[in-house]
Amino acid sequence: SQQGEEDPQALSIQEGENATMNCSYKTSINNLQWYRQNSGRGLVHLILIRSNEREKHSGRLRVTLDTSKKSSSLLITASRAADTASYFCATDASGGYQKVTFGTGTKLQVIP
Amino acid sequence: DAGVIQSPRHEVTEMGQEVTLRCKPISGHDYLFWYRQTMMRGLELLIYFNNNVPIDDSGMPEDRFSAKMPNASFSTLKIQPSEPRDSAVYFCASRTGEYTGELFFGEGSRLTVL
Numbered sequence: 001s002q003q004g005e006e007d008p009q010a011l012s013i014q015e016g017e018n019a020t021m022n023c024s025y026k027t028s029i030n031n032l033q034w035y036r037q038n039s040g041r042g043l044v045h046l047i048l049i050r051s052n053e054r055e056k057h058s059g060r061l062r063v064t065l066d067t068s069k070k071s072s073s074l075l076i077t078a079s080r081a082a083d084t085a086s087y088f089c090a091t092d093a094s095g096g097y098q099k100v101t102f103g104t105g106t107k108l109q110v111i112p
Numbered sequence: 113d114a115g116v117i118q119s120p121r122h123e124v125t126e127m128g129q130e131v132t133l134r135c136k137p138i139s140g141h142d143y144l145f146w147y148r149q150t151m152m153r154g155l156e157l158l159i160y161f162n163n164n165v166p167i168d169d170s171g172m173p174e175d176r177f178s179a180k181m182p183n184a185s186f187s188t189l190k191i192q193p194s195e196p197r198d199s200a201v202y203f204c205a206s207r208t209g210e211y212t213g214e215l216f217f218g219e220g221s222r223l224t225v226l
Contacts, residue, residue, distance in 0.1 A: 043155075045214035098160075099168055100215060102154065105154060
């Protein structure tokens with residue numbers, strides 16, 4: 001089963017523009033993570049935000065978390081063609097069981 | 113460390129055959145996860161282990177699927193008998209026991225059942 005849903009499902013932007021992806025989830029969480037997947041490859045971790053944090057930055061990435069709305073967003077600033085990939089949010093369910101489930105993903109295309 | 117290692121990378125088999133997918137997690141990681149990825153259903157959690165013990169197998173689709181982790185460095189996912197609808201990419205991932213620990217994914221095993 002999937003915990004989260006992301007929107008948009010697909011996003012196409014020009015190089016240099018910002019890309020924003022949103023994730024909604026259903027149950028209480030310990031943390032929320034974002035991953036990237038290049039075509040035909042495994043997922044790679046980008047950033048983690050804990051349930052008691054509201055915003056986090058890492059390089060060109062900015063993540064926000066609103067636990068009252070059960071939603072998160074990932075912003076990639078000054079996008080590059082190399083950012084073309086699928087992006088997934090993943091939630092680490094609370095309750096001590098460390099069950100990690102993924103959203104449906106956003107496919108990002110950055111046009112040079 | 114070489115990362116999470118999965119084998120085979122590609123498997124083509126005929127309906128009814130047994131399929132075994134293998135995973136070697138990163139040394140020292142306490143958790144191991146098996147996921148299945150398809151266009152229709154996205155990335156589904158099948159089962160995960162903590163210290164070699166299955167914790168939650170509610171995502172295993174049917175009795176045809178089974179997973180084992182006989183020791184800390186090896187896990188298998190078996191499908192017997194396989195069906196065309198099992199065609200997917202199967203990922204293994206591992207992590208430490210920390211809540212702030214990221215998942216490390218293997219490159220996946222692409223299964224095609226004819």
